[in-house]
Amino acid sequence: MPSVEDDRKAVAGRQVRACAARAAKGAAALASAPDADVDAALRGMARRLAGARSALLAANDRDLEAAVAAGLSPGSQDRLRLTNDRLESMAAQLRSLADIPHELRDRVIEERPDGLTLLERRRPVGVVGANFEARPNVTLDIASQFLKSRNAGVLRTGSAALRSSRMLMSEVIGPALCAAGLDPDVIQLVPDADRAAAYALVSEPGLIPLVILRGSGESTRDLGRTAARHGVRTLAHADGGGVLYVGPAADEEAVHRLITDSLDRLGVCNRLNLLLIDQSWYDRFLPGILRVLEHADVTASLPPHPHARGYEWSLDPARSATVTIDAANGPLHAARIANEETSQLAAAVATRDPAVATQFIDAYAGTGVFWNSTTRLLDGFELLGLPETGINIDRGPGPRGPVTFRDLYLRQFLVVPTGANTGGVGEGGIPVHPEAGRGAPGL
Template sequence: MSEVREKAVLAGKTAAILGGLGTEAKNEALLAAAKALEEQAAEIIAANREDLERGRQNGTSESLLDRLALNESRIAGIAEGLRQIVELPDPVGDVLATIDRPNGLHIVQQRVPLGVIGIIYEARPNVTVDAVGLCLKTGNAVVLRGGSSALSSNRKIVEIIHRTLEQTTVPKDAVQLIEDPNRSSVDEMLKLNGLLDVVIPRGGSSLIQTVVQNATVPVIETGAGICHTFLDETADPAMAEEIALNAKVQRPSVCNSMETLLVHRSYANRHLADLAEKFREAGVELRGCETTRKLVAWANPATEEDYATEYNDYILNVKIVDDLDEALAHIARFGTKHSECIVTENGGNAARFQQEVDAAAVYHNASTRFTDGFEFGFGAEIGISTQKLHARGPMGLPALTSSKYIIHGNGQIRK
């Protein structure tokens, strides 16, 4: 039996046990895991150092190395995410609806775990802990397949979690890590019907499309982030500058960072040159339309391919638009339904933007960097769904549940 199938089987054997655990038992396990991760941070950092060194030898970009890197502060943040999950209400068992039929049937719709969840993700080892926390809190077993670039870090994190769970009522086999770095392990996961109840990909567009196009297991699609910020004609210059810079440079390697800045022509004539200098000081390469390059001589030309690219790097497209209509049309063409922002003092334009833009998160006067389970108060997230079925946006605890109907009768038969 392959590693993938063997570990999926092990995870599946724990599903019934997990589904029967109460909130207190699950919370105790998560608190113990948070404490263990902090106390054994040195082990995790040492393992992470192996991944970083291997990445440098393979020519990995600095922005991707930043996504991979762990330190005591980041590990403390990861542990805090688990503690926040503990503080959140447990959705399992929630009653969604009750129905009393004329024939005497009493029907209750109740939240239940999905079962066994497969998570396929790339370079960020914090996703390992987020996924474990959210899945265990909702009574789900989880099969993790992280990227090879973070294998040492993920292996150590799961090792610590396994040691911790052995001291709790949560079975350690509920958490499984696929260590086979070959693409074939992903391909096999996508076909594990009957062993995995759902697969969730988390990463770049290539990974997500591979999963969506090849899986026979049901998929919750998370999306790449080609996010836009539109500086409208009435945008407050100080606010616009802070939001735009934050959206791009605070952490450019993540999916909610801005890739294209749309600027109203009138605003650009007054303020774009100064804003561009701020980006240059921050080390950002600008790629602009023809009008942008007239206002910012050092900007490189932007192509159609650039507008369709998720850089995850210190590169930003800038496009001048004549009005809100043109901004909306550009977003409709190039956006990935992730996160979009308008900066404006015009309430009508803000309302129209938020109504017409088709995205999981649509902002008025705030950075797209807030599209995140932690920032939304979910403790952590399993991913950001850009689809419209079952879940959309940052996926917290309720997104990892399904429901079933509990029906009570007293001898009814259908005639």
């Protein structure tokens, strides 16, 4: 007889498949929808955030009450919390996204001497899945990026944010899509808080060929392994932790400011996690750095460490207010530590010496590297002016770093007679010639 576990998995699988089927029905129409309609839906979401403020905050209060009762860490509670300021920030990001020009559908690669023209065409994936941590704003971030990229979506969030996310779907996202003449079913939220739904999401390659995986730690990595076994491609963000290398010729006041700026939020992936001080400056800089950390109510883990040097503190709710400190023997050694002992999410170098900065930057292979600036800048909106679906830290070809709507497409090669109207550039289509769509970014 089927076990209780089998029954849970079966229910979750049915729910995910039903969501994918509803999303798929509107995917083709969304792919061909006028740019103006897509942007109208985004602006409508921004307006409806204000109109639904009371309902959203009330639902979020219930989520927070349940989170406190369940013992959710202060950092996780902070990520879960909605405030008036955060709602306004979410609305501002939607308006900014609506104002950004849509990507060209076709890019000319070559006008050939045989009378043919080679183009690269962008095509939506179709239905994209997303599994993400209990942060209500991410529900809107990902939905908006899917919409702008013309992809339907199936979203699954942590149980702690389910009330808030449901309210965003019913009061903001769905109504805005309807008002803009788009099918509200193209964005689906899995109603099941059971973790089995996350595994179902990465197990349906025929329905959901690509899944965004956000979160931290082993649970997200395990979802990625499950997806690989089922032939589902993922853009995964399982690990984080920013590194700061204080090199020779660093400005002490600037270092203190960087540390403070890097610890404004402790529950995010790009916060300062590992602080490396050049051996030649260690004794000089350490006392002031310890005072800065103490002022920020952050504990310094000093050598010898009873943990891995790259241990990610944001994943440890009981000790999230911690930064690991160690010495490095020059910029190449610091870069090697960051490459080999951390997730390679982001690293920064603090120095006034261009030679030191260049050595560190050239040796560090991670997703983002910063000179005299904070790793907190590794964020879609901070770097690119766009909300992100997540930060992909894969070490293979494909979108890396903050993933936005510009990355969520399939590349297709198209060969047509030179001068033919492909209907592909812009909404009306133009005859193909060597400059048509030239310069549009590719994969």
